[in-house]
Amino acid sequence: MTASPELRADLRAEALARWAEASASPDELARGRTDRSGDLGTAEPLAVVRARDVPQVQDVLAWADARGVPVVPRGAGSGLAGGAVANGALVLDVAGLDRIVSIDPVDEVAVVEPGVVTADLDAAAAEHGLLYAPDPASAGFSTIGGNIATNAGGMRCVKYGVTRDAVLGLDVVLADGRLVRTGRATLKGVVGYDLTGLFVGSEGTLGVVVGATLRLRPRPVGQATALATYVDVEAAARACAALGAARLRPSLLELLDRATLEAVDAFTGSDLGGDAGAVVIAQTDGPEADDEIARIEKVLADDAVSVEHTSDPDRTDALLAARRLALPAIEARATALIEDICVPRSRLAEAVRGVERIAAETGVRIYSFAHAGDGNLHPIVTWEKGVAVRPPEVDAAAARVFALALELGGTLSGEHGVGTLKRAFLGDELGADVLGLHHGIKAALDPRGTLNPGKAI
Amino acid sequence: MTASPELRADLRAEALARWAEASASPDELARGRTDRSGDLGTAEPLAVVRARDVPQVQDVLAWADARGVPVVPRGAGSGLAGGAVANGALVLDVAGLDRIVSIDPVDEVAVVEPGVVTADLDAAAAEHGLLYAPDPASAGFSTIGGNIATNAGGMRCVKYGVTRDAVLGLDVVLADGRLVRTGRATLKGVVGYDLTGLFVGSEGTLGVVVGATLRLRPRPVGQATALATYVDVEAAARACAALGAARLRPSLLELLDRATLEAVDAFTGSDLGGDAGAVVIAQTDGPEADDEIARIEKVLADDAVSVEHTSDPDRTDALLAARRLALPAIEARATALIEDICVPRSRLAEAVRGVERIAAETGVRIYSFAHAGDGNLHPIVTWEKGVAVRPPEVDAAAARVFALALELGGTLSGEHGVGTLKRAFLGDELGADVLGLHHGIKAALDPRGTLNPGKAI
Numbered sequence: 001m002t003a004s005p006e007l008r009a010d011l012r013a014e015a016l017a018r019w020a021e022a023s024a025s026p027d028e029l030a031r032g033r034t035d036r037s038g039d040l041g042t043a044e045p046l047a048v049v050r051a052r053d054v055p056q057v058q059d060v061l062a063w064a065d066a067r068g069v070p071v072v073p074r075g076a077g078s079g080l081a082g083g084a085v086a087n088g089a090l091v092l093d094v095a096g097l098d099r100i101v102s103i104d105p106v107d108e109v110a111v112v113e114p115g116v117v118t119a120d121l122d123a124a125a126a127e128h129g130l131l132y133a134p135d136p137a138s139a140g141f142s143t144i145g146g147n148i149a150t151n152a153g154g155m156r157c158v159k160y161g162v163t164r165d166a167v168l169g170l171d172v173v174l175a176d177g178r179l180v181r182t183g184r185a186t187l188k189g190v191v192g193y194d195l196t197g198l199f200v201g202s203e204g205t206l207g208v209v210v211g212a213t214l215r216l217r218p219r220p221v222g223q224a225t226a227l228a229t230y231v232d233v234e235a236a237a238r239a240c241a242a243l244g245a246a247r248l249r250p251s252l253l254e255l256l257d258r259a260t261l262e263a264v265d266a267f268t269g270s271d272l273g274g275d276a277g278a279v280v281i282a283q284t285d286g287p288e289a290d291d292e293i294a295r296i297e298k299v300l301a302d303d304a305v306s307v308e309h310t311s312d313p314d315r316t317d318a319l320l321a322a323r324r325l326a327l328p329a330i331e332a333r334a335t336a337l338i339e340d341i342c343v344p345r346s347r348l349a350e351a352v353r354g355v356e357r358i359a360a361e362t363g364v365r366i367y368s369f370a371h372a373g374d375g376n377l378h379p380i381v382t383w384e385k386g387v388a389v390r391p392p393e394v395d396a397a398a399a400r401v402f403a404l405a406l407e408l409g410g411t412l413s414g415e416h417g418v419g420t421l422k423r424a425f426l427g428d429e430l431g432a433d434v435l436g437l438h439h440g441i442k443a444a445l446d447p448r449g450t451l452n453p454g455k456a457i
Numbered sequence: 458m459t460a461s462p463e464l465r466a467d468l469r470a471e472a473l474a475r476w477a478e479a480s481a482s483p484d485e486l487a488r489g490r491t492d493r494s495g496d497l498g499t500a501e502p503l504a505v506v507r508a509r510d511v512p513q514v515q516d517v518l519a520w521a522d523a524r525g526v527p528v529v530p531r532g533a534g535s536g537l538a539g540g541a542v543a544n545g546a547l548v549l550d551v552a553g554l555d556r557i558v559s560i561d562p563v564d565e566v567a568v569v570e571p572g573v574v575t576a577d578l579d580a581a582a583a584e585h586g587l588l589y590a591p592d593p594a595s596a597g598f599s600t601i602g603g604n605i606a607t608n609a610g611g612m613r614c615v616k617y618g619v620t621r622d623a624v625l626g627l628d629v630v631l632a633d634g635r636l637v638r639t640g641r642a643t644l645k646g647v648v649g650y651d652l653t654g655l656f657v658g659s660e661g662t663l664g665v666v667v668g669a670t671l672r673l674r675p676r677p678v679g680q681a682t683a684l685a686t687y688v689d690v691e692a693a694a695r696a697c698a699a700l701g702a703a704r705l706r707p708s709l710l711e712l713l714d715r716a717t718l719e720a721v722d723a724f725t726g727s728d729l730g731g732d733a734g735a736v737v738i739a740q741t742d743g744p745e746a747d748d749e750i751a752r753i754e755k756v757l758a759d760d761a762v763s764v765e766h767t768s769d770p771d772r773t774d775a776l777l778a779a780r781r782l783a784l785p786a787i788e789a790r791a792t793a794l795i796e797d798i799c800v801p802r803s804r805l806a807e808a809v810r811g812v813e814r815i816a817a818e819t820g821v822r823i824y825s826f827a828h829a830g831d832g833n834l835h836p837i838v839t840w841e842k843g844v845a846v847r848p849p850e851v852d853a854a855a856a857r858v859f860a861l862a863l864e865l866g867g868t869l870s871g872e873h874g875v876g877t878l879k880r881a882f883l884g885d886e887l888g889a890d891v892l893g894l895h896h897g898i899k900a901a902l903d904p905r906g907t908l909n910p911g912k913a914i
Contacts, residue, residue: 104801105702165622189799190872194655195891344564345564411647417647435649
């Protein structure tokens with residue numbers, strides 16, 4: 001927002017007077033300024049409004065749109081790409097709209113407000129033998145609204161799909177404050193354009209989600225887990241490709257590289273990195289889980305240093321620990337830029353090798369782990385702990401990672417979004433014509449450019 | 458197209474001179490005028506161009522857009538809602554672009570041209586142990602391009618999703634002739650708005666699909682089928698709901714009402730309607746198919762007149778015959794308007810009962826069968842065979858069916874689209890604000906309104 005200090009002060013005073021839920025306390029402004037990307041953006045928020053209800057969301061947007069005040073919608077602030085960075089805007093926090101309105105166990109549909117924590121919805125669904133499938137690593141604290149904004153994925157989306165696949169319909173407040181409903185409560189429907197899909201993943205640039213009708217699934221019973229170690233990441237990636245070629249469909253398929261294993265060993269005292277250059281973890285579910293894991297283990301065993309499988313819950317936790325602790329282990333020793341490229345899964349080995357080359361050539365330490373079944377690789381580009389400002393060589397390494405993804409026929413982001421961090425690279429992936437279509441759609445839905453300017457597109 | 462006869466003649470002459478693939482022969486004009494909806498629209502096509510290649514598609518659109526000539530894209534002409542009705546426009550037939558460009562068995566991705574027949578792609582995928590999941594009843598003659606235009610469903614989408622779920626990326630020629638690529642070749646990706654989803658189901662109003670990157674799936678091995686009969690359609694619908702409540706997930710779940718069974722009996726000499734007021738057919742697939750069908754049979758048996766299951770291929774064909782022959786059997790005795798409402802599946806019984814009431818009250822004969830697992834009901838609204846013009850009471854009955862769908866929280870179309878036939882009812886479902894968003898998006902992508910005017914939105 002480029003308004004003068006005087007105008008900003010007037011607008012802030014007007015906002016604080018208008019809504020009891022508005023605040024400009026130092027704590028609120030600091031909290032609303034950034035998200036988990038750590039990007040501080042250009043300026044603190046004009047103010048933060050913790051919305052009380054949908055009419056208030058409408059009022060905030062109508063007020064802001066009429067005055068040319070940019071608005072940044074916000075949930076838990078757990079985004080990794082900077083989508084909720086304030087850049088001086090009015091921050092509209094909808095995390096307080098957190099009711100699970102209904103779960104229909106026959107239709108397998110949930111109606112929720114945007115502030116519901118993802119894992120809470122899944123737990124409520126579980127009481128009916130149902131599953132809310134998308135499970136980003138942040139599921140314990142991220143909200144459905146934020147998951148919708150970024151089209152969040154997770155580990156089990158390799159079998160059950162991403163957030164978009166779970167969203168049947170949305171209640172959205174448009175930039176000018178009108179409330180609209182997109183999609184439907186039915187499992188199929190082809191009337192009109194897929195506006196629901198358009199809002200999913202639009203990172204708050206087209207409207208503010210204030211309600212969602214979500215598809216649940218039968219919760220699988222039974223689970224089995226296998227872990228295999230390999231001399232290097234290429235052997236591990238080949239094993240993942242072989243699973244695909246054998247038409248096996250695990251419900252989770254994760255790969256960890258040597259650097260990540262070393263970080264986990266240092267963090268937990270384990271010895272995964274001892275004789276292993278890479279680890280693959282696979283999981284199956286459903287009544288056939290044990291038979292399937294046996295078939296998977298057989299494929300993984302080819303070329304493996306070691307392989308085991310289990311359906312014992314405690315041993316399962318032990319096998320999954322390396323994956324679950326990968327990021328905390330890395331963040332215990334370094335400051336991390338969490339990247340998120342996705343490539344055709346046949347090219348995963350090339351992607352990991354390319355990332356290793358970039359690390360070697362730039363001297364930047366990069367840890368890699370991947371949702372291997374989707375070809376979705378998280379290169380964790382790191383620098384010295386305690387150094388707040390990201391060093392230029394880290395940005396340079398990240399830029400090379402993005403170029404690598406495109407070179408391999410992939411994308412800059414599999415599940416985190418573009419936000420502020422990847423926006424400079426957007427044209428490289430989309431091209432000028434497609435980017436032009438984005439701006440045409442943005443102008444049609446948000447003609448004054450009120451919603452989350454400078455993000456995503 | 459409201460041009461004068463002289464201008465039309467000039468434009469036709471120009472088109473015929475410009476492209477060797479353009480024709481205005483009586484046969485071509487008659488063929489290009491309508492689709493399987495039978496709607497003859499306002500006028501014969503200006504001309505029909507059977508496109509040779511993508512540059513020609515671009516040239517046709519650039520030429521037409523510059524001259525204000527409307528263009529109706531066309532595949533096999535198998536659409537049921539009138540989406541390909543010419544209404545005097547230039548018809549751009551892309552059915553000749555029919556190459557399967559590649560099938561990648563490791564990435565489980567196919568790249569195809571729009572004229573590929575759906576069942577041909579599935580057969581090619583089968584050679585690699587893969588499945589192209591969407592299977593509209595027209596799969597043997599409809600094309601991928603048309604399936605994408607309408608977001609086609611089918612019987613197995615209850616387990617494997619609709620066309621939208623299978624489309625990763627598209628090559629699209631825009632109204633002004635520019636060729637753009639949307640989406641990606643990776644299984645996940647969140648960069649930019651979901652333009653791919655926006656084009657899917659847009660019925661040729663936003664662009665002409667000239668290429669598609671499609672997701673394949675492991676082809677299930679094993680199959681088992683059950684058929685249960687009930688005294689009435691409500692008992693049958695209750696049985697379908699009970700399957701859902703038991704968290705069973707068949708790969709096909711179809712319901713046929715008494716009128717349909719009688720038509721099939723008259724057509725084939727079978728005796729399904731003898732003691733049955735309704736039939737439910739369920740199928741399972743995968744290594745667990747036999748165990749699953751046994752569990753399903755147990756649930757279906759509650760309240761059933763009879764139930765059986767089989768994994769014998771010949772007996773499977775016999776059990777499926779009633780569903781496969783339902784439409785041919787009805788069309789053998791009447792002229793049919795094929796409707797396509799979808800309701801929350803818990804309300805399927807109310808929907809079928811409501812349709813029966815509409816039939817009784819209007820005196821119009823309506824046959825109903827349903828993809829019961831999705832709540833997608835096909836009321837076949839009929840009139841006397843040989844009468845070409847649809848009687849007003851048929852339209853009145855169809856209008857009441859649409860109102861019923863909305864009253865039950867459903868939609869006008871589960872999988873066929875809006876086309877011309879349902880356009881008058883669009884506002885009832887979407888409301889003025891959402892319809893306004895559609896027109897904003899249409900204007901952003903096709904500012905001169907060249908593509909398929911008067912359809913879908």
